[in-house]
Amino acid sequence: MYYESLLQSMLPAQDLRGPAMKDEPAFYRRLEEAMDVHRQKRSLMCLKPRWDSSVADYTTSDFLSLNRSGKIRDAFYEELKSQGSFELSASGSRVQYGNYDYLLQVEREIAAFHGAETAFICHSGFFANVGILEGVPQPGDAIVMDEFSHASTRLGLKVTLAAHKLEFKHNNLDSFREVMTSLKSKDPAFASGDKSILICVESIYSMEGDICPLRELVSIAKELYPAGNAQFVIDEAHSTGVLGQNGAGLVSVLGLEKEIAIRVHMCSKALSSTGGVILCNQTIRSALVQYARCLTYSGAPSVPMIASIRAGYNLFRSGQTVEPQETIQRHVKHFFTKLLDDPRWQDAMDEGLIAVPLAEDWEEREYHSHIVAVKISGGHEFALFVHLLMLNMNAYPISYPTVPKGTGLVRCLIHAHNTIEDIDRLVEAIGDWSEEMLEIQRGDSKSTVPSALRRAMGLQASGWKEN
Ligand SMILES: Cc1ncc(COP(=O)(O)O)c(C=O)c1O
Numbered sequence: 001m002y003y004e005s006l007l008q009s010m011l012p013a014q015d016l017r018g019p020a021m022k023d024e025p026a027f028y029r030r031l032e033e034a035m036d037v038h039r040q041k042r043s044l045m046c047l048k049p050r051w052d053s054s055v056a057d058y059t060t061s062d063f064l065s066l067n068r069s070g071k072i073r074d075a076f077y078e079e080l081k082s083q084g085s086f087e088l089s090a091s092g093s094r095v096q097y098g099n100y101d102y103l104l105q106v107e108r109e110i111a112a113f114h115g116a117e118t119a120f121i122c123h124s125g126f127f128a129n130v131g132i133l134e135g136v137p138q139p140g141d142a143i144v145m146d147e148f149s150h151a152s153t154r155l156g157l158k159v160t161l162a163a164h165k166l167e168f169k170h171n172n173l174d175s176f177r178e179v180m181t182s183l184k185s186k187d188p189a190f191a192s193g194d195k196s197i198l199i200c201v202e203s204i205y206s207m208e209g210d211i212c213p214l215r216e217l218v219s220i221a222k223e224l225y226p227a228g229n230a231q232f233v234i235d236e237a238h239s240t241g242v243l244g245q246n247g248a249g250l251v252s253v254l255g256l257e258k259e260i261a262i263r264v265h266m267c268s269k270a271l272s273s274t275g276g277v278i279l280c281n282q283t284i285r286s287a288l289v290q291y292a293r294c295l296t297y298s299g300a301p302s303v304p305m306i307a308s309i310r311a312g313y314n315l316f317r318s319g320q321t322v323e324p325q326e327t328i329q330r331h332v333k334h335f336f337t338k339l340l341d342d343p344r345w346q347d348a349m350d351e352g353l354i355a356v357p358l359a360e361d362w363e364e365r366e367y368h369s370h371i372v373a374v375k376i377s378g379g380h381e382f383a384l385f386v387h388l389l390m391l392n393m394n395a396y397p398i399s400y401p402t403v404p405k406g407t408g409l410v411r412c413l414i415h416a417h418n419t420i421e422d423i424d425r426l427v428e429a430i431g432d433w434s435e436e437m438l439e440i441q442r443g444d445s446k447s448t449v450p451s452a453l454r455r456a457m458g459l460q461a462s463g464w465k466e467n
Helices: 002-010 026-040 071-081 101-114 125-135 151-159 173-186 188-192 214-224 250-254 282-291 303-317 322-341 343-350 381-389 420-442 451-461
Strands: 118-122 142-146 164-168 197-202 230-235 262-266 276-280 371-376 409-413
Touching: 002 381, 002 451, 071 303, 101 118, 101 262, 101 276, 101 303, 118 125, 118 282, 125 151, 125 197, 125 230, 125 262, 125 276, 125 282, 142 151, 142 173, 164 173, 173 188, 173 197, 173 214, 197 214, 214 230, 214 250, 276 282, 322 343, 322 420, 343 420, 371 381, 381 409, 381 420, 381 451
Parallel strands: 142 164, 142 197, 197 230, 230 262
Antiparallel strands: 118 276, 262 276, 371 409
16 A cells, blocks of 8 residues: 555654764764754655555646646647657757747747736746746845745745845735835835835645735735836746636736736646746846846756647647646535535534635635645644545645644645545545544543554554554
């Protein structure tokens, strides 16, 4: 079973290494000691073995199932064949030899698909975000970001020329207004329009799964800064392929193409390829080329990479992803209906063991995110993860520092390849676990450790031999 190989790689990775390294070179010992801090909290990240389709998947970024169905592979082969005897490598950066016609053509097609002036393809969405913060803000400018912004945006803060870096409370309009207003007193050049503000948001937040109130944020920014010196960059990593007509993203759903200066679409998720696409106007494209060293002091994407991105966009454009996109919406609605009908979930929510903010008022929302965060109190997210894993379901636990201190969650990603029965099993399993945990918490159980975790710990102690 998959759980054995996963736990066998995850659990030993948490054993402390520093104490046994007294006589080793100090260079390596110090690194191990630094990692021991995470091991002590059983939160050291490790590389995990891959699983196959026998495991119910609530984790991968193959939301539309283009990867596991082979659809993207077939489209890719066809696309590559159409390129004849191509030169594989770009053989240079975009500002040197690497700016080839095929790349430019695919960028024009993608820009047209999203209704943008230009598109710029780079190696990853991560570097797209870093490059934007490196290349767009000028000295003295400001960056204002949602507190739940992705690690790539946070890394961008370390290389940006912006003088002011401020966060507003997650998806909170009052906090956004307050932070944006505060810039006026920090430097009068913001009010006069002589310095600019770049606002970083995400269409669907990767951990909480909630959607950005983009229209409202835009209207506040325009009201406070009528000179147009406050502009947005939106990370559409999770909405690409999932929201909007043919998966064009949140900005497209809201018809805000003209209002949003920069959109970043990631090809590593629903599109099932790799790479980042920066949608922007010609001014920003030129600024990226001039100032974003992490985008231009690097070899340009190769022909196979561009072919796989074009293959994915061809699937979007031709309507072949509409059905899986709709399936995800149906599944998410089923998930909410089922969990709200289960009295054990209700008890666990009432007693504060779990919370599913997105299940509240779900019927009032027009469209849904495929990420459903099941928030867990008391640091029990690993226990729920093990419970699900032992039932052959994979939904990862997320703890600090990926989410704020004192919080934890199990992140359930709903895919087109999950079945209604899979969703039912998931809801049932979390219900069973919650019931058991509530018994433990009320003191009605002989054990203080839930049964699946006990079993996993027993297996580890016995050298992974099942009785
Ligand atoms: C919100 C968000 N932004 C950026 C990235 C990075 O994208 P890529 O995989 O293309 O580097 C991710 C992927 O984990 C993400 O979830």
